[in-house]
Structure formats: structure tokens, C-alpha cells
Amino acid sequence: MKKTFLLVLIILTVKNLIAKDVEFKPHLWSINDPEGGLITTYMGRKSLFLYQGFAFLKGLLLTDGTIEVDFNAHGNRGFAGIVFRSKNKESHELVYLRCHLSNKPNAIQYAPRFNGVMGWQLYSNKGHIANTEIPHNRWIHLKLEVKGKKAFFYVNDSSEPDLIITDLKQKVSEGEIGLWALNGPGHFSNFSYTKTDPEPVEVELNQIKPINPNFIDRWKLSNVFKEGDLNIDQIDNDFLKKLDWVDVVTDQNGMLDISKYRKKITQIHSSPVKNGWDDVIALSTITSNKKRTINLSFGYSDKIKIVVNGKLMFQGNNSFRSKSPRFLGIVGVNNETLTIPLVKGENQILFVVTEQFGGWGFITKFEK
Structure with a gap:
């Protein structure tokens, strides 16, 4: 009996750790982008174009785990990133790229959003911003690992995190995951996620x-x-x-x-x-x-x-x-x-x- 229970537990754990690919299909996503939100083919891939808005994955709540997506920046002044632990489009965690500031100290930005206000001006010190290269008109890979009060953001398959956030500002709880863009930055492709067991949080x-x-x-x-x-x-x-x-x-x-x-x-x-x-x-x-x-x-x-x-x-x-x-x-x-x-x-x-x-x-x- 114990062996059977252990086997079931291992199977469930392994199943949870396998990345789940999600296609960009209208019935799978809740898209709010009046000027974009187009599911199309771009540079040989089925992709989602976001100009100024959100796309949330339907039917999933995630506390801890990994979110991955490929992104193609068009080269104009714009912003694009990954939303997680979202209660709604007014309150969530957000890590994004400043697509026009490649190789600048604030090319990557962590900015929690509370009650509709994204507080990037308050969170622009070490642990909130980082330098990275953001090529234009080319697919690059973005990966976000979320663990309790911490998050680790990787750009373009880097072996080490480009940004380590040690104190996420939202309360640790499950929420929706998705994508965000402002000022028409580009296309997203190959979205996937992995759920992991939530990290224990000692104090808020x-x-x-x-x-x-x-x-x-x-x-x-x-x-x-x-x-x-x-x-x-x-x-x-x-x-x-x-x-x-x-x-x-x-x-x-x-x-x-x-x-x-x-x-x-x-x-x-x-x-x-x-x-x-x-x-x-x-x-x-x-x-x-x-x-x-x-x-x-x-x-x-x-x-x-x-x-x-x-x-x-x-x-x-x-x-x-x-x-x-x-x-x-x-x-x-x-x-x-x-x-x-x-x-x-x-x-x-x-x-x-x-x-x-x-x-x-x-x-x-x-x-x-």
C-alpha cells in the first residue's frame, strides 16, 4: 500500500513538473488589447501580437512555477513582459523588457501593479532593474521562475538569471498568468508553463x-x-x-x-x-x-x-x-x-x- 501511494505521489509530482505548452487560440486566452490582440503567423511562427494590453491564460491559477515564452521585438519604443499572480488586470506582478533600451541598466524592469498603478518609479534600484541585450526582429526566449517571495528572470537562454527579485511585493497567493505590452512592441510565440508546489513563506x-x-x-x-x-x-x-x-x-x-x-x-x-x-x-x-x-x-x-x-x-x-x-x-x-x-x-x-x-x-x- 505504501509503495502504491509513493508511486502515485511520484507520478503526480513528475506530471506537475512537465512543461505544458499552450497554443495561441482564442478559446484558450482572454485578450484585452483594442489595438492589437491578433493571433497570426509572424516570421514563420504562429504567434500573438500585442500592441497595448493583456492576454491572460484561461482556466489556470498559479502560485509558484515557471513561465516561458519567445518574444520578437519590432524595434520601436515599447514595453513587453510576463504577468503573474494576477488577481485582475489592476493588481498583479509584472516583469517586462524596455524593448528600446537594449544593453541599458534598466532594460529589464520589475514593477508590481496595485489598484491599476504600475509602480516602476518606486522600484528602480538593485533587485528591480537589470541590464540585458534585447535584439530586434528576432525571436528570443524569456523564462520566469517564481518561488515564494522570489523570482528569477532569464533572457535569451542565459544560464544565469538576468534579474533576481528577492522581495516580490504582492501577497504570495495563486493568480492568473499572462502577457502584457505597451506601445506596440511585438509578437509572442511558444508559450509554456510549469506548476510547482508553493514555497513556504514565514512572514509577510x-x-x-x-x-x-x-x-x-x-x-x-x-x-x-x-x-x-x-x-x-x-x-x-x-x-x-x-x-x-x-x-x-x-x-x-x-x-x-x-x-x-x-x-x-x-x-x-x-x-x-x-x-x-x-x-x-x-x-x-x-x-x-x-x-x-x-x-x-x-x-x-x-x-x-x-x-x-x-x-x-x-x-x-x-x-x-x-x-x-x-x-x-x-x-x-x-x-x-x-x-x-x-x-x-x-x-x-x-x-x-x-x-x-x-x-x-x-x-x-x-x-x-
Whole structure:
């Protein structure tokens, strides 16, 4: 009996580890791409052309495993990649290629999407971006291995991962897998996947302490306003008491991804530069044992106003192309430094953070 059970277990395990090829046929895929989404023959292969949208494999939920596909980039400025652990097209994990940035430091990008906002501006450091060669008008192989909170991305049959992600931002759970494109990058072919048993996850992200004790990691977030509906001069304690607050925590690197907790109320377009602008208030407290000044280092996306104990101390615009045609708006803790006065006791730190697209969030660190 034990031998029979063991044999069945081995057969099931081996069956699970065999890659399953999936053809591009309309009844197998849910395709949402008004300008593309064509199943056609390209360079001798049956393939799927995506211009600006998604293609999700129907009837499959995957937590851990391997996703593989061949891709052919057309050479224009565009983006294409693999979606996994998707709850819907508004919340999932995503690894993609910047097809026009071959051999550049950010040719590969990891960017989780929460509530419709893909936060690439928040996640553009080591472990989120990588260099790789992206040939044009040629089939290349992409492979993504997903294991618990980690993912490994290979380009063009490389023996070592081109990008290793050690801290996936979505909660570890099963979700749909699929493909994504923006600005008409090219064709996909030879899609396959393998399911593996989920890796055990000891703690979720909000249970992990920040790696630097000077990060301000505990905040409250208000409900969302359309930009222009929130008058900074009218924000007082009476106004704040009327808002709908949620307690939030940064990740271990000090980054607060607002979209994880709050959803934009203006329309999100398939072309992100057409998005509206939304505001949220972030509130925290610094306790001081005496009257003094501290230096606050911070980065933000897209715009911010900083109010300390009721006084406006800073306002800035870090949005995409706001400072030059090539300005990306990448968020880092040393983007800005501000000297702020503290009173003895509790000090109210208030941010008004405004988002259009690319990442709604901030990171803060204080130095004594």
C-alpha cells in the first residue's frame, strides 16, 4: 500500500513538473488589447501580437512555477513582459523588457501593479532593474521562475538569471498568468508553463522591520481626492478628523506604495500619460525629547507638499519628464533633503502626495 501511494505521489509530482505548452487560440486566452490582440503567423511562427494590453491564460491559477515564452521585438519604443499572480488586470506582478533600451541598466524592469498603478518609479534600484541585450526582429526566449517571495528572470537562454527579485511585493497567493505590452512592441510565440508546489513563506512584508531604524515606517493614509479639490490652507485638525484613515506600513526598504492601500479615483487610461491626477494625505508623528532640528531625506512620486506642525515646509514636482525630456521621476531616499524644526513632544508630519502614473509613493529617513 505504501509503495502504491509513493508511486502515485511520484507520478503526480513528475506530471506537475512537465512543461505544458499552450497554443495561441482564442478559446484558450482572454485578450484585452483594442489595438492589437491578433493571433497570426509572424516570421514563420504562429504567434500573438500585442500592441497595448493583456492576454491572460484561461482556466489556470498559479502560485509558484515557471513561465516561458519567445518574444520578437519590432524595434520601436515599447514595453513587453510576463504577468503573474494576477488577481485582475489592476493588481498583479509584472516583469517586462524596455524593448528600446537594449544593453541599458534598466532594460529589464520589475514593477508590481496595485489598484491599476504600475509602480516602476518606486522600484528602480538593485533587485528591480537589470541590464540585458534585447535584439530586434528576432525571436528570443524569456523564462520566469517564481518561488515564494522570489523570482528569477532569464533572457535569451542565459544560464544565469538576468534579474533576481528577492522581495516580490504582492501577497504570495495563486493568480492568473499572462502577457502584457505597451506601445506596440511585438509578437509572442511558444508559450509554456510549469506548476510547482508553493514555497513556504514565514512572514509577510508588513511584519518585517525596516532595514534602517531611521526610516519613518508607520503612517496613516486618508481617502483620495482629485487634484485641486484639496486646499492645503484648509487642512487643520478639525478637517483631518473628518477623513477616512487607514494605518499603513512601509516595506523593509522604507518605501510606501500608496496604491497598495488606496485607489485612484480619476480614470486610468491604457496610455498612462493621459491619466488624471489624484491626492492623498499621509500622516505620521515624530516624538522628540527636546526642541531641535533634524534633516529629513526623502523621495516621492509624483508631486508632494510637506507640512510640519501646521507649517508648509516644502512642495515639489518629481513627475515623469517634469524636469527634462529624459527625466524619469525615479524615487530614492536621497532625492531631496529638508531641515525641519521639532518641538518637544509629538510633531505632526503631513504629506500631500499626488499621482498621475508610474508609482504613487514615497520614502523618508531622518538624521539626527
